Amino acid sequence: MFSSKERFKENFVARLEQREDKESLQTVYSVLTAMVKEWTYDDWEQTNQQYKEQKRKQLYYFSIEFLMGRILGQNLMNLDVHGFVEEGLKELGFDLHAIEELEPEPGLGNGGLGRLAACFMDSLASLQLPGHGCGLRYKGGLFTQVFQDGFQTEQPTVWIDEKEGWGIRREELSLDIPFFGSIEPGIESNRLKPVLKDAEWIKAVPYDYPIVGAAGKTVNTLRLWQAEVSSRPLPKGKPRTLYEQETAEVTDRLYPDASLDAGKILRLKQQYFLCSASLQTIVKNRDCPLSDLARHVAIQINDTHPALAIPELMRILMDEEGMQWEEAWGIVNHTISYTNHTILEEALEKWSSSLLERLLPRIYMIIQEIDRRFKEKTQQEPLDEWQRKKLAIIENGVVHMATLAVVGSYKVNGVAKLHTEILKVREMKELNDHFPHKFHNITNGVAHRRWLLKANPELSSLITSAVGDEWIREPIKLHKLHRFSKDPAFLQDLQAVKIAKKRQLADYIKTHQDIIVDPESVFDAQIKRIHGYKRQLMNILHIQMLYNRILSDRSFRPYPRTFIFGGKAAPSYRYAKEVIKLINTVADQVNNDPLAKKHLHIVFIEDYSVSKAEKIFPASDVSEQISTASKEASGTGNMKFMMNGAITLGTFDGANLEIVEQVGEDNAFIFGLTARQVMQFEKEQSYYPPDIIQHEPDLQLVMAQLLEGSLSDGEGNISAIRNQLVDCNDPFFVLKDIQQYGKAHERLLSAFENSLAWQEMSVVNIAQSGIFSSDRTIQEYSDEVWQLGRVPSNLL
Incomplete structure (x- = not known):
């Protein structure tokens, strides 16, 4: 060499x-x-x-x-x-x-x-x-x-x-x-x-x-x-x-x-x-x-x-x-x-x-x-x-x-x-x-060498300039960043890195999908396999509710947001494929509306892959981790987002709870049912979605639009979604959690408008992300399960 x-x-x-x-x-x-x-x-x-x-x-x-x-x-x-x-x-x-x-x-x-x-x-x-x-x-x-x-x-x-x-x-x-x-x-x-x-x-x-x-x-x-x-x-x-x-x-x-x-x-x-x-x-x-x-x-x-x-x-x-x-x-x-x-x-x-x-x-x-x-x-x-x-x-x-x-x-x-x-x-x-x-x-855990060092060299250089390079070998030492969480110069540099990564992603989206997005907008990403429990459906229904409100309420002009989706549906999983169609149809409507596109943009990244993920994680402001509580085993996308400074918007599920344990509730946006509540509803069979819809006019409207097929180019394109929400009594509690989900978004936007405070949250997330390195995970496996002995490289 x-x-x-x-x-x-x-x-x-x-x-x-x-x-x-x-x-x-x-x-x-x-x-x-x-x-x-x-x-x-x-x-x-x-x-x-x-x-x-x-x-x-x-x-x-x-x-x-x-x-x-x-x-x-x-x-x-x-x-x-x-x-x-x-x-x-x-x-x-x-x-x-x-x-x-x-x-x-x-x-x-x-x-x-x-x-x-x-x-x-x-x-x-x-x-x-x-x-x-x-x-x-x-x-x-x-x-x-x-x-x-x-x-x-x-x-x-x-x-x-x-x-x-x-x-x-x-x-x-x-x-x-x-x-x-x-x-x-x-x-x-x-x-x-x-x-x-x-x-x-x-x-x-x-x-x-x-x-x-x-x-x-x-x-x-x-x-x-x-x-x-x-x-x-x-x-x-x-x-x-x-x-x-x-x-x-x-x-x-x-x-x-x-x-x-x-x-x-x-x-x-x-x-x-x-x-x-x-x-x-x-x-x-x-x-x-x-x-x-x-x-x-x-x-x-x-x-x-x-x-x-x-x-x-x-x-x-x-x-x-x-x-x-x-x-x-x-x-x-x-x-x-x-x-x-x-x-x-x-x-x-x-x-x-x-x-x-x-x-x-x-x-x-x-x-x-x-x-x-x-x-x-x-x-x-x-x-x-x-x-x-x-x-x-x-x-x-x-x-x-x-x-x-x-x-x-x-x-x-x-x-x-x-x-x-x-x-x-x-x-x-x-x-x-x-x-x-x-x-x-x-x-x-996730490999910080792939998801931080390689995917985000700009952020990696900034971290090293602040705390040295020990964190590369021992990612737990990212905690040293805490002392910069209130340093205005460092926070401005961090913001500059994020904007640079957002511009790179925006250029990629324009080149490959011919969609123009605003790098100054909030980049809100949900990238994962398309499945009922991961609730991409709740995300797109909420976006449609925002769109409806923009059209009906002249006083509602929210901070610009770019909603990014990515993921594949199993070829035989009809529900998931209908969700993809729904997202793309709503995206086409919203992105081409002269008024709405000033405030909302929707991008579904085609053929999501590792190399595309390496562009999305560093550019994202918000990490959507909204699975039905008790259904997601862990999640690892949440860790990759966190490592790159994105803030978790999520449920009490999987490793989200451990992320919140690390960063504190003030540095994440958690909403919705707990795992215990979900399991109780399932045991008692006491959840009845029509009761919720009846008391929420904005939810009534979006459900009517959904079920009549206006959001998906026809009723035939939402038959499996209809079956899940109506005939199967909403098994993943989309309608139960969607209002709290909307309120969490409101809290998030309010926080984002204070730029330095948002960057401070970002620093805390990066600083606490070292525990989610796969190095820690593998060492635990080795110590507790495999009992492997280290072979030092100086012997090689």
Whole structure:
């Protein structure tokens, strides 16, 4: 690696001169990427050698998503060469930012789950902890979101470029994974061994990606598995063309539609493919006796998607390694730990027993035995029928994956204090009563190197000029900023940084979506997956209420606001897609109204991604975190906004409560029902929305507009919204909270008009954000769950 700008320039120019199209920015990108790869791969090799020599315990983080974002710029940042590379390229006539924009964005995730996994990878390497990711190499990721007449449409995304990709194909480590078939008894070495007959095999090929830690010395591995055609013979009667098509689908797209059996089978294939390929490799490459596996290996399953790791590791230990059940179960139960990310019933995965048995016959047999033995253990406990159902892994022909994950793990954590408490006292109460030693909380965090240092270099420089650079290595030391919270000069500088980032975002919006927004307006952002409980619907209905009032009340001329939305709806989730249409239709009306557009603008950022998030978080004044209390496990967008000085406008939900604990109620705008109130309404079924509408004329008007279809180009475009608000009695309490939501906005605008006071709130939020770094989160996991030992970079 080069230690100076001049040496970098010299080498870069020499390489560029060898290329034919020297003036092409794509060629510049290619040359720079090749150089960074070389720097990275040297340290990567040394890191792996160090781990091998020291025989350190290693973590394997299983996740169906890894939303990494672009890699080039982040690697330059973590290698600690971004500054002189940027300067050197500028002197040569090239813009590093423009070069970075050429990198295809890896389509390996959708929302918070995948981005959290990516942040964790960054923190593990930066803390010099031996931890690696295991995921799938989706060719097309989720999808590219394109708006047509306000509707979300999904187009294929292909981000993989074999020449320029960061991954290294490891053909020699490929293995075959079986599906379908039947189990017959067999004998091997004088012991019974189940034999799988007539299976359909799919080849798993690993691609390894380097994860560069801060200071660039520790480089861990993200291993992504790609599905390919196996050389094994097909079962009799299976057409080869159909087999090849089904094989390609396994790692073609993230989250296939599970509303039909074909989609369910594909999801299960993806989950088992990930677990089996990863576990077989881990067991094969271990450097310890199998009986000692738990002392050398930790496996964290990120939500229920990789819960099949539990029966699969049992299968490997028993069928392949010859262990008895008790010994194998002891190893599994001390090796695997589970993070729960939701209390929503729909997200706590459940699979049909018959489908699971058909696709994975041996795995289903093992799940049956786990269930039988666990029921036998709980049989003596004084439980009623409902409690026994809650403890069942298999119940009425359904396999409950969250229950399997808890029973098979040695630790189970929620991701915010409130979320963990709800798991323990309500959603998983019976499991917590049985396993009180397993449940604990580890609040999520975000990688400050990505979301502050890289996304907001202007703010990072300002912070460093004020308190030094210790906070970069120890983000908790951002608290030193408190002494500048009343310093007028610093507050003015902070405001200047925010305005600069708002202008950058405004330029981006004008260039890419042809919408002109005012950088002096309040930038109010809600960017996250579109879902009922996240309540984008409440946000847009409130905006329509403001619009109605502007038209009807000449005295109402509010401070200008730009409302920014971003996020995707699952292709089969009709309600969410209708909300997107609603937002875009209201936006079209408001943005083109001569009077209203002086006060309100609405922008829906198309095809929201990590790189677009890096533009939105630093530019936002207000962080919309308005989920129905008790429904959001944690949230991590709230932390990224906070880290960039935005003020939280939110409910008593997820990590919002912990943010308010840090900054105080005077430095956030919290409104609405508490989790306890929501759960009480749900228990008593005492919430009746018409009573609320009857007493609120402005709500009556907006509901009438909504239900007649005037806000969405026709009634047919809000049928699912109508069903949720009217027929299903507003299950996410949109109408119950919307008036308090409006009052919170009024308080917020009043505060924003006092510029220095607003900047003071912003400083407090930044100063207290260090605790929400994923470095803190990962250290807690390491201390409380994985017991990893740090491998200092000076040994490498």
